[in-house]
Amino acid sequence: GAGVSQTPSNKVTEKGKYVELRCDPISGHTALYWYRQSLGQGPEFLIYFQGTGAADDSGLPNDRFFAVRPEGSVSTLKIQRTERGDSAVYLCASSLTPEVRDSGANVLTFGAGSRLTVL
């Protein structure tokens, strides 16, 4: 598509429930990133995919968080047993290559985000 698409745009759930957030990157972008943005903070890195594999998942806060990208395009962020502290805007971004210097292709394009509220 023309841009990075994220669904749902808003999700309200109850504590303890399971949530899935979807990201559809720009066609042809090999790298895909998930970030979390809490109110008044900058985006915080969660996980990064190069193709189908997770190249870096060091930002996932605990084992309740998991993400997949089975065909190297669409990705799903999965949160189990949600907690109130998980409430945030979850941002997805994609890029042509992972931050290759001076290539002109080291720019992340972000989606509008999925706002998650855990009651």
Add this chain to the structure above:
Amino acid sequence: GNSVTQMEGPVTLSEEAFLTINCTYTATGYPSLFWYVQYPGEGLQLLLKATKADDKGSNKGFEATYRKETTSFHLEKGSVQVSDSAVYFCALSPYSGNTPLVFGKGTRLSVIA
């Protein structure tokens, strides 16, 4: 480690005022530096970037110069408009490997007519 520190907001300016938003960074090696902007109700957008020391990134009247000696990448605009009201994020991409962008906390700018 890699980190970005930017001035806290909110910043409130009158239309046509001069804008500076300070950003300093800590990084191993020689990172690329970025400014992203988030307009109300919209996603993050790249505003400008610089990939090496002394490079100047510019876009929409905004400028920032990569200063290695002071590890800074301050954002400036000579005459702000109401439409510039947004949250501005400074970010870096480390030189080595595929480490994703590291963002600052953001600075909210409000421009009043």
